[in-house]
Amino acid sequence: MKTLVLVEHDNVHLKDATLATVTAAAKLGEVHLLVAGKGCRAVADAAAKIAGVGKVYLADDAAYEHQMAENVAPLVVGLMDSHDAFLAPATTTGKNVAPRVAALLDVMQVSDIVSVEGERTFTRPIYAGNAIATVESTDAKLVITVRGTTFDKAASEGGSASIEDVSGPGDSGLSSFVSLAAEESERPELTSAKVIVSGGRALKDAATFEQLIVPLADKLGAAVGASRAAVDAGYVPNDYQVGQTGKIVAPQVYIAIGISGAIQHLAGMKDSKVIVAINKDEDAPIFQVADIGLVGDLFQIVPELTSKL
Amino acid sequence: MKVLVPVKRVIDYNVRPRVKADGSGVDLANVKMSMNPFDEIAVEEAIRLKEKGVASEIVAVSIGPAKAQETLRTALAMGADRAIHVQTPEDVGSEVEPLAVAKILKAIADEEQPGIVLMGKQAIDDDSNQTGQMLAALWGRPQGTFASKVEVAGDSVQVTREVDGGLETVSLKLPAVVTTDLRLNEPRYASLPNIMKAKSKPLAAKTPADYGVDTAPRLKVTRVVEPPVRQAGIKVGSVDELVAKLKALGVA
Ligand SMILES: Cc1cc2nc3c(=O)[nH]c(=O)nc-3n(C[C@H](O)[C@H](O)[C@H](O)COP(=O)(O)OP(=O)(O)OC[C@H]3O[C@@H](n4cnc5c(N)ncnc54)[C@H](O)[C@@H]3O)c2cc1C
Numbered sequence: 001m002k003t004l005v006l007v008e009h010d011n012v013h014l015k016d017a018t019l020a021t022v023t024a025a026a027k028l029g030e031v032h033l034l035v036a037g038k039g040c041r042a043v044a045d046a047a048a049k050i051a052g053v054g055k056v057y058l059a060d061d062a063a064y065e066h067q068m069a070e071n072v073a074p075l076v077v078g079l080m081d082s083h084d085a086f087l088a089p090a091t092t093t094g095k096n097v098a099p100r101v102a103a104l105l106d107v108m109q110v111s112d113i114v115s116v117e118g119e120r121t122f123t124r125p126i127y128a129g130n131a132i133a134t135v136e137s138t139d140a141k142l143v144i145t146v147r148g149t150t151f152d153k154a155a156s157e158g159g160s161a162s163i164e165d166v167s168g169p170g171d172s173g174l175s176s177f178v179s180l181a182a183e184e185s186e187r188p189e190l191t192s193a194k195v196i197v198s199g200g201r202a203l204k205d206a207a208t209f210e211q212l213i214v215p216l217a218d219k220l221g222a223a224v225g226a227s228r229a230a231v232d233a234g235y236v237p238n239d240y241q242v243g244q245t246g247k248i249v250a251p252q253v254y255i256a257i258g259i260s261g262a263i264q265h266l267a268g269m270k271d272s273k274v275i276v277a278i279n280k281d282e283d284a285p286i287f288q289v290a291d292i293g294l295v296g297d298l299f300q301i302v303p304e305l306t307s308k309l
Numbered sequence: 310m311k312v313l314v315p316v317k318r319v320i321d322y323n324v325r326p327r328v329k330a331d332g333s334g335v336d337l338a339n340v341k342m343s344m345n346p347f348d349e350i351a352v353e354e355a356i357r358l359k360e361k362g363v364a365s366e367i368v369a370v371s372i373g374p375a376k377a378q379e380t381l382r383t384a385l386a387m388g389a390d391r392a393i394h395v396q397t398p399e400d401v402g403s404e405v406e407p408l409a410v411a412k413i414l415k416a417i418a419d420e421e422q423p424g425i426v427l428m429g430k431q432a433i434d435d436d437s438n439q440t441g442q443m444l445a446a447l448w449g450r451p452q453g454t455f456a457s458k459v460e461v462a463g464d465s466v467q468v469t470r471e472v473d474g475g476l477e478t479v480s481l482k483l484p485a486v487v488t489t490d491l492r493l494n495e496p497r498y499a500s501l502p503n504i505m506k507a508k509s510k511p512l513a514a515k516t517p518a519d520y521g522v523d524t525a526p527r528l529k530v531t532r533v534v535e536p537p538v539r540q541a542g543i544k545v546g547s548v549d550e551l552v553a554k555l556k557a558l559g560v561a
């Protein structure tokens with residue numbers, strides 16, 4: 001089987017989410033990558049070095065700069081004449097583009113796979129991860145999004161794939177990019193961090209969240225996450241949200257502070273290796289999944305913890 | 310401008326789903342069902358567009374068994390003007406997949422000619438996150454997924470999207486498909502008088518065949534199991550003990 005993987009990038013750097021998707025694709029067959037962007041040859045060069053990659057397609061065009069689905073999907077569809085499966089990381093970019101490709105190919109997408117069981121058989125979580133379904137596709141071609149936390153990352157060095165320039169239909173004229181408000185941060189990215197410190201509604205407000213959670217995260221070299229309640233209340237930006245409908249994470253250590261452990265939150269972090277919970281309610285559901293729990297008032301515990309580390 | 314709002318009846322988000330012992334699926338017998346939370350947000354946004362004078366009529370659509378009508382009545386009670394129920398069989402294994410839902414919605418869009426289709430980003434049962442994008446593709450229209458802000462201006466709509474790196478704003482030519490994220494709005498509750506009024510609002514009964522759509526599934530679900538259960542661990546009694554544990558893990 002020939003597979004085509006959508007590379008996740010920002011026109012400068014190749015993102016780690018790509019590497020787990022390459023591992024999933026390699027279980028199906030030969031791996032080809034697509035870099036769609038503008039002024040993104042450096043990304044294609046990095047893509048060509050990934051171990052196990054046979055070929056890199058580079059579509060360098062202003063129409064692909066912001067990877068608008070309206071423009072990228074027809075480009076992918078063109079390449080699918082010579083491929084059997086299209087895989088994208090289950091990031092917001094992948095989730096935006098892949099279903100559009102699937103519909104144009106008249107294929108039912110297999111979303112958010114967590115394992116490859118056979119040529120056309122996969123497992124995927126449903127109902128906020130409270131059930132795992134084994135699904136078999138009967139479509140002629142496969143369209144898949146891949147959950148990054150459950151596949152190992154392919155080695156980013158060792159490959160020497162060729163780079164082939166391709167072009168697609170270009171700008172559809174249906175949509176245009178206006179702006180991106182991104183927060184620059186020195187901290188590790190949530191989805192690839194080894195340690196995550198997450199705060200919930202109990203943190204009171206943005207200033208308190210900043211005063212308590214951030215110094216602890218800094219001490220541990222950790223990424224900062226949050227529950228939906230903390231994001232809704234404006235303590236932190238939307239891209240901090242961990243959960244069923246936010247980011248899926250699986251760090252070595254996940255520290256949940258003042259988070260009750262609703263099923264929607266657990267869906268995003270229960271595959272973490274070690275879960276630590278700090279909560280004043282000893283019956284909080286988070287303790288049912290926590291490896292290490294500390295019952296008490298976070299306003300006393302967290303400053304003490306930060307100072308003792 | 311007409312707004313079309315597809316709404317799905319799903320397990321209530323407060324219910325913990327249980328997998329059936331025979332591995333055939335999740336047990337929905339005697340389980341509380343509700344409108345998919347993202348679809349409530351879509352209905353609310355449509356009502357706000359109408360209140361602003363941007364939308365003229367709100368049409369709610371649901372594809373599903375007889376009980377999907379309850380969900381449509383909820384949408385009508387919130388403020389939708391009329392509803393279309395595309396009825397599908399009750400039995401297990403006859404759930405309609407996103408691709409077929411998108412095809413039915415495309416046929417309805419051709420008939421109704423909405424200016425915007427406002428729908429949820431994700432149904433919390435199948436967690437597919439694909440129907441809106443598929444509809445946009447089949448309809449040949451732009452898509453604004455994961456919306457936290459929607460502003461219609463003339464013949465286009467500006468959508469602010471919740472993306473992994475922050476907030477992205479795009480401009481889409483109308484008609485367009487917009488899928489909602491959690492922070493777009495807080496849906497209203499239907500008042501008792503509006504619940505009563507909703508009973509007499511028009512609800513059209515259709516079937517997939519009326520739209521010429523084959524709903525045979527493309528994905529075979531061969532097994533549904535519980536995920537591995539995590540065992541609760543230990544509780545420590547002090548910050549010092551926690552520090553020692555973190556040191557032992559090699560992270561501190
Ligand atoms: C469609 C849908 C999607 C959702 N998606 C997500 C998602 O992706 N991610 C997500 O997180 N949620 C999601 N939710 C929301 C989820 O259901 C919960 O409402 C949310 O996770 C609760 O956040 P929380 O634990 O911070 O707040 P709460 O549930 O209010 O918990 C606060 C906790 O802090 C503890 N506490 C209070 N004061 C102190 C103190 N001084 N010291 C120590 N502990 C204290 C309390 O005991 C309590 O356990 C979703 C909901 C819906 C309907």
Ligand SMILES: Nc1ncnc2c1ncn2[C@@H]1O[C@H](COP(=O)(O)O)[C@@H](O)[C@H]1O
Nearest residue numbers: 315316372428429431432437438439440
């Ligand atoms: N059977 C259905 N009837 C009406 N709308 C649906 C149906 N299935 C999905 N949708 C819409 O599509 C959105 C995304 O669903 P999904 O792609 O299944 O995650 C939902 O939030 C609904 O707005």
